[in-house]
Amino acid sequence: MQKYKNVAIIIPALNEVLTVAKIVKEARSYGCDVYVVDDNSEDETADEARSAGAEVLILPFRSGAWNAAQAGMLYAIKKGRYDFFITMDADGQHEPDHIPLLMDSCSSSNANVVIGSCVQRGSIARRITWSAFFFLTRLNIHDMTSGFKLYDKKAVEILLSKEAAMFDYQDLGPLLLLRRKRIKCIEVPISMCSRENGCSRIFNSWISVSIYLIKTCVWVFADWISKSGYSSGKWTDYDSI
Amino acid sequence: MTLFDLTAPAISFFSVLMILLLVRRQRLGIFHTVWWLFAVFSMLSIGFFPSLVDWIGQLLGIHYPPVLPIILALCFLFIKVLTMDIERTQQEIKIRILAQKMAAYEAELHKLKTESSTEQ
Numbered sequence: 001m002q003k004y005k006n007v008a009i010i011i012p013a014l015n016e017v018l019t020v021a022k023i024v025k026e027a028r029s030y031g032c033d034v035y036v037v038d039d040n041s042e043d044e045t046a047d048e049a050r051s052a053g054a055e056v057l058i059l060p061f062r063s064g065a066w067n068a069a070q071a072g073m074l075y076a077i078k079k080g081r082y083d084f085f086i087t088m089d090a091d092g093q094h095e096p097d098h099i100p101l102l103m104d105s106c107s108s109s110n111a112n113v114v115i116g117s118c119v120q121r122g123s124i125a126r127r128i129t130w131s132a133f134f135f136l137t138r139l140n141i142h143d144m145t146s147g148f149k150l151y152d153k154k155a156v157e158i159l160l161s162k163e164a165a166m167f168d169y170q171d172l173g174p175l176l177l178l179r180r181k182r183i184k185c186i187e188v189p190i191s192m193c194s195r196e197n198g199c200s201r202i203f204n205s206w207i208s209v210s211i212y213l214i215k216t217c218v219w220v221f222a223d224w225i226s227k228s229g230y231s232s233g234k235w236t237d238y239d240s241i
Numbered sequence: 242m243t244l245f246d247l248t249a250p251a252i253s254f255f256s257v258l259m260i261l262l263l264v265r266r267q268r269l270g271i272f273h274t275v276w277w278l279f280a281v282f283s284m285l286s287i288g289f290f291p292s293l294v295d296w297i298g299q300l301l302g303i304h305y306p307p308v309l310p311i312i313l314a315l316c317f318l319f320i321k322v323l324t325m326d327i328e329r330t331q332q333e334i335k336i337r338i339l340a341q342k343m344a345a346y347e348a349e350l351h352k353l354k355t356e357s358s359t360e361q
Contacts, residue, residue: 037344055352057344063337071341075348165334241338 002100003031008082009099010072012065012147012170013090014039017048023088024052026096035076036090037068045090065147066170073156077235085151087170093121094148098190102150105188113178113185114150117143118192129213133172136220139179141187145171148190155183160235169212173219180228253288257281280317 009027013020013036020036027034036049040062050056057071069087076082086102088094094116102114119127119142130144147170151159158164158181159174167173178185260281264274287294287310298306 055348057348059344060340063340067337067341070337071344074341075345078345162334162338165337166330238338239342241335241342 001030004084004099004103005031006081006083007032007099007103008072008076008079008085009034009096010069010076010085010087011036011049011054011090012039012068012072012087013037013041013045013049014062014065014068015041015043015045016090017041017043017045019092020045020054020090021048021052023090023092023094023096024049024054027088027099028053030096030099032086032099033076033079033082035072037072039063039065039068064168066167066174067165069170070160070164073151074160074235074239077153077156077160078239083153085153085156087147087149087151089147093192095191098148101188101190102148105186106150106152109184109186111184111186112152112155113183115141115143115146115185115187116148116150116190116192117141117146117187118190119143121192133216133220136217137172137176137223139172139175141175141185143187144175145169147171148192157235158183160238161233162238165238167219168215172216176219176223180223180226182228249288249291251288253281253284257285276321283313 007030009032011020011023011027011034024034024036034049034054036046036054036056038046038049038056038058040059046056046058055075057068057075059068059071072087073085076085084103084106086099088096098116102116105111106114119130126145130142133139133144134142149170155178158178164174164177167177175185260277263269264278269277294309295306298309301309303309
């Protein structure tokens with residue numbers, strides 16, 4: 001099995017005590033360092049992850065998967081020893097066995113971001129939403145809500161900017177920002193398991209779906225009129241708050 | 242002079258008193274103080290000298306001068322709310338980044354503590 005010493009795995013987790021340890025152990029078997037960012041869980045997620053060998057960051061208040069992912073990226077990039085950063089969900093949907101596939105696709109395509117996508121997992125409503133956003137954004141990505149992504153250092157430096165700090169979800173907002181900054185994103189089809197416990201944080205009720213849709217539409221509109229450019233400042237500026 | 246003529250000066254007078262009290266108790270930041278002092282002194286001048294509005298209105302060619310203070314007040318309130326929202330967004334960004342940094346420092350502390358306890 002190939003070992004990836006220069007890869008940091010970032011796992012945002014909220015009340016995922018049942019699955020987090022297994023994912024951490026599997027990811028660590030690839031030689032990667034694993035950072036679990038506990039989004040202020042009410043259960044023992046942090047302890048479980050720690051005992052499985054992950055370094056755990058606990059957010060002082062619940063602030064969403066994207067904020068947790070950013071916290072992990074900031075912590076990992078400060079270590080200075082990683083070239084690649086992979087985000088994964090802690091609910092068991094993403095299999096660490098796909099890490100080599102993401103790495104190989106990244107090196108063979110020279111892309112800055114590789115998205116592990118599984119279009120088949122969506123319900124009809126979700127697919128209609130994806131198609132609508134696909135039409136509105138013209139982003140050449142079919143599974144926009146996948147949390148299984150590989151970023152290189154350049155992409156992470158862009159995602160650690162004040163522009164990105166206001167996103168609430170880790171899907172469309174960051175992808176649009178990356179496109180504005182001329183970052184190359186590609187998609188790799190993978191298989192995803194269904195959730196082993198609980199339900200999606202975004203798609204758990206009509207109210208949260210509506211909030212998600214409204215916020216995403218606003219980001220799409222903001223992207224239309226946003227200034228694009230190559231430079232977003234350095235992550236050290238972000239860290240100097 | 243009727244009772245109604247005293248309404249506007251009375252309202253403006255009490256507004257001035259309230260703002261000065263808040264400034265005296267240091268409840269407002271320096272730029273907020275400047276903004277509110279300007280607002281209340283404008284209210285005070287219009288409250289005590291309503292003819293000022295007619296004079297400025299005629300000067301600007303406004304057909305119905307009493308509408309001028311209302312339009313100006315709305316404009317100032319619009320600017321105020323907009324700047325408040327911008328400020329709030331900046332503060333929220335800072336709070337989010339601070340939360341991320343705090344989580345990182347706690348993780349670092351935890352690591353140091355475990356390392357020192359295993360060394361002992």
